[in-house]
Amino acid sequence: MINEFIKSKGKAKSFIFLYKYEMYLIIGANGYVGAYTIKNILEKTTENIIAVDKKIDLVNKNDRVLWVQCDITNHEDIVNLNKLVTNKSETVKIIYLAAYHAPDQVLANPKIAWNINITALSDFLNTLDNVQCLFYSSTEMVYAPGNLSTKFNEDALKQPINAYGKNKVLAEALVLGRGYNVVRFPFLIGKSILKEKKHFYDIIVETICGGKTIEMFKDAYKTALDFDTATKVLVDLAERYSHEMPTVLNISGDEVISKYEIGLRIAQKYNCSSDLIVPISMHEDNTIFTAERADCILLDNSCVKKVLELDEIKLQL
Template sequence: MPTVKGGGIGNSMYLVIGANGFLGSYVIKNILENTEKNILATARNLKFCDNSGRVKWVSCEITNDGDIKNLIEEIDGNEIDVIYLSAYHKPDEVQENPRLAWDINIIALSKILNLLKNVRCFFYASTDSVYGNSIDGYHFKEEDRLSPENIYGLQKKTAEALVVGYGYNVVRYPFLIGKSLLKHKKHFYDLIAETISKGESFDMFSDSYRSSLDFDTAAFLLIKLIEAYREDYPKVLNISGDKDLSKYDVGLLIAKHIGCNFDLIKPVSIEDKNKIFKSPRALSTLLDNSKLKSVLNLDEIVLKF
């Protein structure tokens, strides 16, 4: 990928809140590869987080006021570019524990928004779940009415309103996939690749579509936005791929990438499997990424492994 230009002034640094997940690991990778800034990264548990070079990890439970106070002290007056990734994000678990999810997704976010100082820019990572279901292949634009299918989507919608109301920025992501960079945790990609590499089949939905993107590109585009940040950016941007892909389509791309037989990826209907979900799901959610392309002067955004 090309180097992102811009930033790197004085004591400017990145603060990545909730950096120890799949996307967070790619965000850190792209900051290190494409900028010269230092990174202050937070996680609830630092067991698998190593301080190295320009990355300093800080233990932070975002619902703990003491941890937030310590985090503010760690920033120590530096100008910060904030990437907020923390969330209670599994829809079924949010439905089962809505009050806990509210504390994490709304209350903690509100407190942090009000306490952080010296913020050059703040980007909140949201989800295509806020839109609801795409009808007849419609691609949602950022200004469209939001109609979430579940409590998780409703809470993300509320969180977005807090962020934008504070004058900051939101990026909405689709289904993201890619090889895990975490030593202790495998992603869906890894499970698919390992299964079909052994000659075993893997079932994947063929009738549910998203504007899917890989973690690396998703993180790169976010860092590109931040490094070129302007006050006149749209407050909400879809970061997504150009193609409408089912998970079956994504599975075929993985099979092609690792040189496995396409027949090992088995198409199944989400209608048959939907009984496994406790909370409602949109059948398909497609995104229009034309605003992002305009802001960053891009011709295409393609999922790649």
């Protein structure tokens, strides 16, 4: 499929990528984080983007973004993607977001998860050339359950309690072994900017604005961030990349907040009654998730703030 794209587009006079220079390659671009990453690259830089995903039928079009359909589990697709990138850029900044990431799905489909999260990633890392830098998106779930008095820094012991977290620990090792960089995100939330694809944030807004109640965990504590703030930090890291940069960085908010408290803030923003956000307990209601999840994992973001000379990183709802 990518090979056919190269043949059909390579000689087009109207095609924006007419000469080689630095650019971005985003793997797994058609998701919530991917959409905001593209938004912030377009707003904060002048560079063009090759955006890659398995499904690109409902993407937002932009003259600086070349959308390429690619199955990262297909070796031929990865080889052809490498040819395309090499043809269009001297060096490329890669942001790797692709993952089989829902813990319940990873538990239910371990072979599919392994193929996407480990095997395909390894093939990708061993195929792509001309890489200026690569940032791999990981998760707070690589850590063990914590408590309200402890924030995990980048060197803290990794002790995941579910299969998804274990996948991510192995994936991080692959990325770091090739000399690239890892960023660990907390619970992320925000308004979807994807066509016809709602996030939990949008469901909360629609529910409470319609006068109905929604349940949220009062004892699930996070150093949460919104998609926009998290990806602004990520793009800033890519723009300021140097070999001296720490290879693992936590991108998280300063504040410790429960999911219930997040719901209350969303209700306040949309002038809805706080009574519509109903607190429930992870310990009392264990029917929502099948995979084990920690009720409290807090990330220490002091390192990334030092790298980017930031005074604060705040959750914006």
